[in-house]
Amino acid sequence: MLKAVATWYLRPRNFESGALYPRLGVRIYKKVVPSSGEWVSRLRGIDRLKLAATGSRRVALQNYAAQTRKWELRHLASAVLLQAWAVIGGATIGVEQFWWSSAINLLVNIYPIMVQRFNRARIALMLQRE
Secondary structure (H helix, E strand, C coil): CHHHHHHHHHCCCHHHHCCHHHHCCHHHHHHHCCCCCHHHHHHHCCCCCCHHHHCCHHHHHHHHHHHHHHHHHHHHHHHHHHHHHHHHHHHHCCHHHHHHHHHHHHHHHHHHHHHHHHHHHHHHHHHHHC
16 A cells, blocks of 8 residues: 555656746756755766666666655655644744744755656656657
């Protein structure tokens, strides 16, 4: 049951490969995110696809898509917990706690989820073309 829900949730939707995520600033976010953005990855010499290890572009894309699913689920769990903290904090400490925690959640979890979904939708399109 849980696997079926996860499979349903994680499959790319048609709107995700379109203009919605870029309009929300996902491309900018994924370039500048301090931990693993494109700029930082280039500086550190990180190759996400690891073509040499797999020997195949298709296999490398499939592996990368699997990684995006793992990263997204981690951010989703964190987003749920942080938003619960925001609600509890807002109710006990004050509404300012809710707004600050929600803003942090947006930057630390929601945008990374959108980046993973955007990347996975693009990977699905590339795999269809091969």
